Amino acid sequence: MNDAETCLQEIKDRVLAFAKAREWEQFHSPKNLSMAISAEAAELMEHFLWQSPEQSHQDMQQAPLRAKVEEELADIIIYAIEFANMTGLDISGSIESKMKLNGQKYPVEKAKGNSAKYTEL
Amino acid sequence: MNDAETCLQEIKDRVLAFAKAREWEQFHSPKNLSMAISAEAAELMEHFLWQSPEQSHQDMQQAPLRAKVEEELADIIIYAIEFANMTGLDISGSIESKMKLNGQKYPVEKAKGNSAKYTEL
Amino acid sequence: MNDAETCLQEIKDRVLAFAKAREWEQFHSPKNLSMAISAEAAELMEHFLWQSPEQSHQDMQQAPLRAKVEEELADIIIYAIEFANMTGLDISGSIESKMKLNGQKYPVEKAKGNSAKYTEL
Amino acid sequence: MNDAETCLQEIKDRVLAFAKAREWEQFHSPKNLSMAISAEAAELMEHFLWQSPEQSHQDMQQAPLRAKVEEELADIIIYAIEFANMTGLDISGSIESKMKLNGQKYPVEKAKGNSAKYTEL
Numbered sequence: 001m002n003d004a005e006t007c008l009q010e011i012k013d014r015v016l017a018f019a020k021a022r023e024w025e026q027f028h029s030p031k032n033l034s035m036a037i038s039a040e041a042a043e044l045m046e047h048f049l050w051q052s053p054e055q056s057h058q059d060m061q062q063a064p065l066r067a068k069v070e071e072e073l074a075d076i077i078i079y080a081i082e083f084a085n086m087t088g089l090d091i092s093g094s095i096e097s098k099m100k101l102n103g104q105k106y107p108v109e110k111a112k113g114n115s116a117k118y119t120e121l
Numbered sequence: 122m123n124d125a126e127t128c129l130q131e132i133k134d135r136v137l138a139f140a141k142a143r144e145w146e147q148f149h150s151p152k153n154l155s156m157a158i159s160a161e162a163a164e165l166m167e168h169f170l171w172q173s174p175e176q177s178h179q180d181m182q183q184a185p186l187r188a189k190v191e192e193e194l195a196d197i198i199i200y201a202i203e204f205a206n207m208t209g210l211d212i213s214g215s216i217e218s219k220m221k222l223n224g225q226k227y228p229v230e231k232a233k234g235n236s237a238k239y240t241e242l
Numbered sequence: 243m244n245d246a247e248t249c250l251q252e253i254k255d256r257v258l259a260f261a262k263a264r265e266w267e268q269f270h271s272p273k274n275l276s277m278a279i280s281a282e283a284a285e286l287m288e289h290f291l292w293q294s295p296e297q298s299h300q301d302m303q304q305a306p307l308r309a310k311v312e313e314e315l316a317d318i319i320i321y322a323i324e325f326a327n328m329t330g331l332d333i334s335g336s337i338e339s340k341m342k343l344n345g346q347k348y349p350v351e352k353a354k355g356n357s358a359k360y361t362e363l
Numbered sequence: 364m365n366d367a368e369t370c371l372q373e374i375k376d377r378v379l380a381f382a383k384a385r386e387w388e389q390f391h392s393p394k395n396l397s398m399a400i401s402a403e404a405a406e407l408m409e410h411f412l413w414q415s416p417e418q419s420h421q422d423m424q425q426a427p428l429r430a431k432v433e434e435e436l437a438d439i440i441i442y443a444i445e446f447a448n449m450t451g452l453d454i455s456g457s458i459e460s461k462m463k464l465n466g467q468k469y470p471v472e473k474a475k476g477n478s479a480k481y482t483e484l
Contacts, residue, residue: 002211006213007125008127009125012124015216022232022235037197038162038284039284039288042285042401044158052415053150056150056152057151070219071215073205074218074220077212078219080201087190089191089194093122094191115413156408159284159408160408163405163406170402171395247370248370250366250374251366251367256458268476271419271420272419273414273419279439283404286401287398293394298395301393315446318404318443319440325436331436336433340433340441341441345381353387355386356385
């Protein structure tokens with residue numbers, strides 16, 4: 001599998017099949033999955049706690065760390081996809097809508113080179 | 122866009138173009154993006170803080186909450202995808218590898234109907 | 243040490259001395275410490291991912307889990323206290339002010355038995 | 364109230380009384396409180412997402428941000444204290460034990476000026 005050829009639905013199906021085979025849907029409420037996403041996100045973050053932002057770029061060039069980070073990122077997205085599975089959300093459509101909204105909140109002229117929140121632009 | 126027809130690469134490209142147009146790549150270090158994913162994951166979770174897992178299923182049937190949750194989920198995945206963009210990770214491949222590993226940690230016979238961590242199966 | 247006899251300043255001093263002895267103040271920026279608090283909070287949460295709220299009460303009666311949870315809670319508060327150390331905040335005063343504010347947001351008559359956010363009371 | 368004169372038990376009592384008056388103990392399971400701590404920790408972190416660690420120090424000199432950050436820190440500690448209330452944990456004792464453990468994991472000779480995890484010292 002690779003990103004150029006893989007549709008989101010294909011990953012959704014695999015993730016759902018994995019959970020179904022283990023009868024895990026009973027645990028996969030929106031509440032519990034939101035906790036799981038958050039817990040995995042923290043594990044990703046933990047690799048970069050004390051580094052400067054610049055160092056975190058360099059750290060990603062080290063093979064062992066990179067491999068671990070890759071696993072954490074996968075875990076986050078797997079749970080996010082399972083959240084979409086269990087709630088019937090279309091991820092691509094949601095992202096398209098949200099990016100349209102973000103484009104209005106952060107028009108290029110105002111947001112260029114600026115990391116301020118839209119409420120302070 | 123919808124999940125049946127959208128490749129991950131297509132979303133990756135859109136997310137990257139959005140950041141490039143705003144010259145935001147300077148802020149998008151692995152460290153900062155890991156924080157952003159975690160912050161968005163918490164916003165998703167906040168909708169379900171005091172509900173029981175069962176209620177969280179029902180809450181997702183209410184249109185206004187559902188719309189907000191959809192936005193939070195999109196934000197999480199957008200930042201996760203931008204993390205992959207900035208670090209050169211292939212999401213589909215990472216998920217495929219991680220699910221293989223998860224399958225070994227959680228064999229169907231042992232994990233069926235069981236929410237225990239693999240270290241305690 | 244026990245909560246009936248221990249002032250916050252005493253814990254603040256111990257936490258600061260620990261960091262100073264290790265020359266860790268250079269890593270303890272508000273940004274980094276906010277990440278550390280969040281990462282520890284996620285570790286606490288991880289113990290309760292798939293349990294119902296009721297089960298989480300019962301789980302706390304099991305000695306091995308209780309011991310681990312106690313460590314996670316300590317870690318959260320240690321980093322929160324170090325955040326106050328590094329930024330010169332008075333915790334007791336901050337809590338007193340915040341609870342006054344919370345009392346206005348959640349007046350007893352409206353909030354009694356109700357878990358809704360103050361914006362929806 | 365100030366940290367030099369305030370015992371943890373005094374804050375515990377106030378936080379518990381606040382919850383009792385609103386009949387909120389029914390919502391304050393270990394699971395739910397762990398989520399609340401994590402959600403508040405993320406709100407603190409959000410103020411420092413795109414800043415460098417150095418900038419985050421300077422940001423804390425700005426009165427409006429400082430006031431907001433103070434509120435977020437208070438929220439984290441309030442929920443952590445309520446977690447201790449609902450589970451019968453002694454915070455000071457837990458911190459004392461955890462710091463002893465941390466001292467063994469991070470002996471001064473090895474950890475001085477070093478941000479590596481104890482598993483990599």
